[in-house]
Amino acid sequence: MAHSSNIVHCDGPDSPHAFDVIPLKPRNGMLDARCPVCRGYGEWNVEIDLVSFRSKRAICGRCLGAGWVETGDDPVGFPDTEMSPEGYPRWVTSYVPRKDVDDRDLSSGNLLAP
Numbered sequence: 399m400a401h402s403s404n405i406v407h408c409d410g411p412d413s414p415h416a417f418d419v420i421p422l423k424p425r426n427g428m429l430d431a432r433c434p435v436c437r438g439y440g441e442w443n444v445e446i447d448l449v450s451f452r453s454k455r456a457i458c459g460r461c462l463g464a465g466w467v468e469t470g471d472d473p474v475g476f477p478d479t480e481m482s483p484e485g486y487p488r489w490v491t492s493y494v495p496r497k498d499v500d501d502r503d504l505s506s507g508n509l510l511a512p
Contacts, residue, residue: 404448411435411458416442419451423465430469433461440465 408416423440432438436458446453457463468474473493482488 402449405445406448407445408443411437411439411442413442415446415448418443418446418448419453420455423463425466426464428468428472428475429461429464429466431467433458433465433467435460436465438465 406415408414410416417437417439420439420441420443422438433440436442439458440461440463441455441457443453444456458465461467462476475491475493478490478492479487480490
């Protein structure tokens with residue numbers, strides 16, 4: 399049996415229903431300020447059904463989903479993969495000095511590009 403729906407498409411974090419049913423991310427103690435793009439949510443709806451509240455979401459490229467950003471001189475951590483000594487890929491957190499990272503790098507997630 400089909401249910402009624404009212405699907406809304408959001409163009410980005412400034413859309414009216416972009417943050418419906420998404421909680422604010424808690425500060426984890428390592429980051430300084432709420433992200434200026436997602437305003438602390440870490441993600442937003444790109445499509446949401448206003449009847450059932452099922453949604454498709456996009457992760458914020460500025461804070462990489464954390465909701466918070468580094469504003470001082472502390473290194474910036476980002477998720478990465480590397481090969482283990484056994485030859486298998488594994489998830490790690492790589493750190494880049496804040497002075498070597500600009501906003502274009504953070505928004506693209508391309509922190510190790512030359």
